[in-house]
Structure formats: structure tokens, C-alpha cells
Amino acid sequence: MWIDTHCHLDAPEFGADHALAFSLRELAAARGVGRCVIPAVARSNFETVRLLAQRLGDAYAVGIHPLCVPGASEDDLAALDAALTEHRDDPRLVAVGEIGLDFFVPELCTSEMRERQDFFYRAQLRLARKHGLPVIVHVRRSADKLLKHLRELPVGGIAHAFNGSEQQAQAFIDLGFKLGFGGASTFEPARQLRRLAAELPLSALVMETDSPDIPPQWLYVTAAERAAGRVQGINSPAELPRIGAEVAALRGVPVDELMRASTANAWAALPRLKALT
Numbered sequence: 001m002w003i004d005t006h007c008h009l010d011a012p013e014f015g016a017d018h019a020l021a022f023s024l025r026e027l028a029a030a031r032g033v034g035r036c037v038i039p040a041v042a043r044s045n046f047e048t049v050r051l052l053a054q055r056l057g058d059a060y061a062v063g064i065h066p067l068c069v070p071g072a073s074e075d076d077l078a079a080l081d082a083a084l085t086e087h088r089d090d091p092r093l094v095a096v097g098e099i100g101l102d103f104f105v106p107e108l109c110t111s112e113m114r115e116r117q118d119f120f121y122r123a124q125l126r127l128a129r130k131h132g133l134p135v136i137v138h139v140r141r142s143a144d145k146l147l148k149h150l151r152e153l154p155v156g157g158i159a160h161a162f163n164g165s166e167q168q169a170q171a172f173i174d175l176g177f178k179l180g181f182g183g184a185s186t187f188e189p190a191r192q193l194r195r196l197a198a199e200l201p202l203s204a205l206v207m208e209t210d211s212p213d214i215p216p217q218w219l220y221v222t223a224a225e226r227a228a229g230r231v232q233g234i235n236s237p238a239e240l241p242r243i244g245a246e247v248a249a250l251r252g253v254p255v256d257e258l259m260r261a262s263t264a265n266a267w268a269a270l271p272r273l274k275a276l277t
């Protein structure tokens with residue numbers, strides 16, 4: 001089976017009452033996706049992802065996303081600590097996430113916002129250590145800083161939608177991390193990313209869709225096509241097996257081999273996932 005290690009099935013794109021999430025999750029299951037991990041992004045959806053994971057038979061993570069840091073307060077860190085304590089015996093709670101640093105979005109790059117991101121990221125690394133959970137990190141133009149904090153506050157996990165250099169990939173691997181690959185690696189112009197997907201040790205890879213974001217090439221519609229009325233297909237865990245087939249082809253290995261290895265890697269990065277299976 002495949003594991004989608006990162007999908008935001010509670011996103012509004014999946015409809016009121018998550019109706020579309022249920023039908024697409026069923027389609028994903030029919031295509032061999034055995035488990036999904038639904039990360040939270042802010043205090044306001046900690047409960048949503050927990051309940052949704054329960055209803056779908058999937059797993060979840062709770063954390064404050066760097067893009068949500070501007071709207072977050074220290075109270076939210078206390079709420080995160082409380083949620084991690086309250087649900088500590090919930091086998092579906094597999095990580096602290098989605099946390100991290102984003103130095104791509106201009107509003108998050110002021111010196112004040114960088115400091116604030118550092119503060120929330122470090123506080124959440126401490127909570128992950130306190131509760132004995134791995135982390136799911138968002139890395140965008142921030143790998144070196146993320147790694148620096150991880151060396152000071154070591155904890156394992158997944159660097160999701162990884163898109164850094166080979167050296168940065170190796171640094172994450174040295175810290176015991178797995179690297180998440182998804183739809184971005186299906187685009188031919190993404191040469192460096194495709195080379196990483198092809199050449200990194202198989203033991204370092206996990207698969208993800210980041211749905212509804214990061215659509216694979218076959219769902220992507222350009223701005224011009226959108227203007228002409230073409231609708232972009234919705235990215236969902238149902239796309240994961242086809243993304244996996246592309247990555248397997250890049251590596252020149254049978255799809256089954258990539259599936260088995262990436263699933264074992266996901267279990268290694270998120271040990272509670274395995275117990276859930």
C-alpha cells in the first residue's frame with residue numbers, strides 16, 4: 001500500500017462537510033492508498049483534523065504552520081501543548097506538524113517575522129521532544145536555518161515537499177529525517193528536484209500529495225488556460241499512485257519497490273503510523 005504522508009483533507013477545496021474528501025479518499029483507497037496523514041495548520045483546525053482522521057480511518061498531526069504564525073499567539077502554543085497531552089494515547093496522532101520556516105512569502109521575511117517564526121518553530125520542536133513525537137516540517141528557502149534549530153533541539157520526522165540542494169537533503173538525512181516528494185517532481189522543468197528524487201537513497205524517500213496544493217503535471221492548468229475556461233483538477237491522495245509511478249520511473253525501479261520502500265520509510269519516520277496498520 002501507499003501512504004500519503006501529507007494531505008490537507010480538511011481544506012475548503014474539499015467541500016462543505018468535507019464531502020469531496022470522503023469520495024476522493026475512497027478513490028485513493030481503491031487505487032492502493034492505505035493511509036493518509038492530515039496535518040493541522042493552526043489552533044483553529046486541531047480538532048477538525050483529529051475528527052476527520054477518525055472518520056476517514058487516517059492519521060493526523062497538530063501544529064502551527066509558519067504561514068499561520070502572524071495570526072498565532074503564545075496561547076496557541078499552550079493550546080497545542082494541551083492537545084498533545086489530551087490526545088497522547090490517540091494512535092492516530094502521529095506527529096507535531098505542520099511546523100517550520102517560510103522565507104519565500106515576503107510578509108514573512110521581515111526581521112520581526114523571521115524572529116517570530118523562529119520562536120514558534122523552536123517552541124514546537126520543544127513540544128515534540130516533550131511529547132516524544134516526530135515533526136512534519138515545511139521548508140521553503142529556509143533549510144539551513146531549519147537544520148540549525150534541529151541540531152540544537154534534535155527530533156526526527158519528515159521534511160515535506162522537499163526542494164533544497166543535495167547538501168541540504170543529506171543534512172536532513174544525517175539528522176534522521178525522511179524527505180517528502182510529490183506532484184512537483186512530475187514536472188519535467190523541475191530538473192534539480194527530479195534529480196534528487198532519482199538519486200537520493202531509497203531509504204530517504206516518503207511520498208505525499210500536499211493536496212489540495214501542488215497538483216501533479218497532469219492536473220495543472222496554466223493561467224492562460226484558466227482564463228480560457230479550463231478548470232484545474234483537484235489534487236488529492238487519489239493521485240499518489242500515479243505520482244509514485246513517475247518517481248519510480250525516474251529512479252528506474254519497479255513501482256512496487258518504491259511503494260514498499262516509501263511505506264516502510266513513512267513508518268520509520270512516524271512510528272505510530274505503523275501501529276495503526
Ligand SMILES: [Zn+2]
Nearest residue numbers: 006008098210
Ligand atoms: Zn502542508
